Amino acid sequence: xxxxxxxxxxxxxxxxxxxxxxxxxxxxxxxxxxxxxxxxxxxxxxxxxxxxxxxxxxxxxxxxxxxxxxxxxxxxxxxxxxxxxxxxxxxxxxxxxxxxxxxxxxxxxxxxxxxxxxxxxxxxxxxxxxxxxxxxxxxxxxxxxxxxxxxxxxxxxxxxxxxxxxxxxxxxxxxxxxxxxxxxxxxxxxxxxxxxxxxxxxxxxxxxxxxxxxxxxxxxxxxxxxxxxxxxxxxxxxxxxxxxxxxxxxxxxxxxxxxxxxxxxxxxxxxxxxxxxxxxxxxxxxxxxxxxxxxxxxxxxxxxxxxxxxxxxxxxxxxxxxxxxxxxxxxxxxxxxxxxxxxxxxxxxxxxxxxxx
Numbered sequence: 001x002x003x004x005x006x007x008x009x010x011x012x013x014x015x016x017x018x019x020x021x022x023x024x025x026x027x028x029x030x031x032x033x034x035x036x037x038x039x040x041x042x043x044x045x046x047x048x049x050x051x052x053x054x055x056x057x058x059x060x061x062x063x064x065x066x067x068x069x070x071x072x073x074x075x076x077x078x079x080x081x082x083x084x085x086x087x088x089x090x091x092x093x094x095x096x097x098x099x100x101x102x103x104x105x106x107x108x109x110x111x112x113x114x115x116x117x118x119x120x121x122x123x124x125x126x127x128x129x130x131x132x133x134x135x136x137x138x139x140x141x142x143x144x145x146x147x148x149x150x151x152x153x154x155x156x157x158x159x160x161x162x163x164x165x166x167x168x169x170x171x172x173x174x175x176x177x178x179x180x181x182x183x184x185x186x187x188x189x190x191x192x193x194x195x196x197x198x199x200x201x202x203x204x205x206x207x208x209x210x211x212x213x214x215x216x217x218x219x220x221x222x223x224x225x226x227x228x229x230x231x232x233x234x235x236x237x238x239x240x241x242x243x244x245x246x247x248x249x250x251x252x253x254x255x256x257x258x259x260x261x262x263x264x265x266x267x268x269x270x271x272x273x274x275x276x277x278x279x280x281x282x283x284x285x286x287x288x289x290x291x292x293x294x295x296x297x298x299x300x301x302x303x304x305x306x307x308x309x310x311x312x313x314x315x316x317x318x319x320x321x322x323x324x325x326x327x328x329x330x331x332x333x334x335x336x337x338x339x340x341x342x343x344x345x346x347x348x349x350x351x352x353x354x355x356x357x
Contacts, residue, residue, distance in 0.1 A: 002026040005062040006084075007077055008069035009033040009042050012091050016066055016118075017045070019309040025317050026064065032056045052078060057084045064320075067091060070159045071166025075100035082113040086117065086319055089312070093119050093175040094330070096166045098337045105330045116316045116328050120308040121176040122183055125251050125295050130235045130244065131184050133293060138255050139239030145184075146175050146221045146236040150228035154200050154354045161201045168204030169224040170196065170340055177222045178212070178336045187214040189335075193344035193352040199227045210343050244293070251295035260287040 002025065006013045009031045017028050030048030032055070033039055039049035050056040057065060057080055065081040067074050067090040075095045078088045083258050088108075092119045095101045108115040121127065134142050159165040160172055184188075191213035196205035210222045223232070233244040233253070242257025269276040318324040342353040 002063040003029045003061055003322075004064045004066060005029065005050075005056045005059065006031040006066045006068055007033075008067065008091075009038045010035075010068070013066065016068060016309065017042075017047075020313070023310060023313065025313065028057070029061065030056060030327035034038070035259060042045070054080070057081050057086065062086060064089065070172060071096055072164060075104055078104050078115065079107040080116065082107045082111045085111070087114045087316075088341065089116050089118060089316055092179075092333075093166065093171045093337070093340070094333045095337065096171070098334060098341055101330060101334055101337055105334070108217050108330065114316065114319045114326065115330055116312070116319070116326055117330070117333050118309075118312050119176070119179050119328050119333070121180060122310050122328075123308040123311050124180075124249075125250055126234050126246055127180050129253075129293060129295055130237065130246055132147075133244055133255065134184075134237055134239070138291070139237060139257055140241030142218065142237055142239045142329050144219050144221065144238040145181060146223075146232075147181065148223040148225075148232045148234060148236075149173050149177065150225040150231040152227060152229045154226050155204075155206050161204060163203040167201075168196075168206070169226065170205055170210075170343060172209055173224045174208065174210065174222065174340060174343070175336055177224070178210075178339050179332070181212065181220045181222065182332070182335055182339070185214055185218055185220070187216055187218065189213070189339055189342075189355060189357040190215050191352055191354055192339060192342035192357075193345055194346040195350075196343075196347040205347075208343070208347075212339060244287075246293070253293050255291040255293060256288050257291070258287065259289050334341075 004026050006016060006028060010033065013031065014310060020026065021030055028047065030050055031042045032050040032053050045047045056062060063086065065086045065088050066086060067077045069077060071093055074090055078090055080220065081088045095104065104115060155161055160167040189212050196207060196208040197207040198204065199206050207225045212220045233245045234248050237244040242255055244255045246253035312328060315327045319326045338357045342355050346353045
């Protein structure tokens with residue numbers, strides 16, 4: 001049984017506490033937050049409220065530190081904790097820059113501590129459903145993967161709207177969606193193009209459109225929007241033999257795939273509501289099949305969220321115990337960080353960024 005201390009007891013810090021209450025491998029014993037009200041709240045839950053982050057870090061009763069603060073202090077707190085002999089799990093994004101992440105990696109090596117990141121959305125059902133169908137060859141060879149998360153309520157007020165605290169949608173949601181794609185496509189990213197928008201929040205991006213090209217030519221298109229009143233599908237994947245769509249987090253969608261090639265082009269032009277065409281004429285019904293795809297489990301979302309957090313902690317504690325290597329590594333996070341940095345550069349210069357990431 002390991003003892004966990006949480007630095008930052010806002011939404012995510014409290015979320016970890018709730019998800020770990022019945023987790024058998026560690027116990028949350030204390031926390032610190034810069035907001036005195038959060039400290040009082042934690043005490044009402046039976047936790048020790050430390051007077052400072054440093055007091056928590058040096059407590060010999062703490063084995064592991066969770067860094068769940070605003071993004072600009074992730075590096076400082078992670079390095080301090082490892083220097084004090086603690087293993088560290090950090091909320092995403094792991095840092096604001098790749099240089100800061102390198103300092104964390106250097107500290108983990110120097111102090112011989114295990115460091116991981118809460119990339120729990122690798123276990124989201126919508127992602128795994130898409131990934132399994134594509135990898136099973138249901139649509140042939142995929143060449144474009146479109147991933148979107150969209151809403152219309154803007155961003156939550158507070159630190160997410162402030163640049164110096166690491167706000168904006170690229171660092172908030174983009175980090176997850178890029179991580180999912182890079183876990184699926186085991187290739188170098190060779191080109192990044194991104195357009196960011198500040199529709200309602202002048203300091204940070206509240207919408208962005210990112211295109212990543214991999215060395216084989218596969219393309220991932222990622223969009224995050226907070227001002228979309230009509231949303232796209234969560235996933236839209238083009239393959240050589242079909243198309244996959246998953247509508248939303250309810251994981252309902254379908255695959256339409258080719259079962260009979262139509263290589264014979266008739267001489268007559270086909271008339272559609274858009275006018276005469278040959279190239280865009282609809283296929284005959286017998287040439288395709290439609291397969292409904294959905295998540296058949298009846299698990300509520302809160303059960304899935306608990307499991308996703310436990311998966312992150314399981315691989316973390318297995319590495320601490322020497323049972324297995326980490327599956328969520330700082331090296332993986334570095335690739336994601338460098339893609340995001342290329343995205344910011346692309347938006348600033350309005351040009352694509354060539355790279356080998």
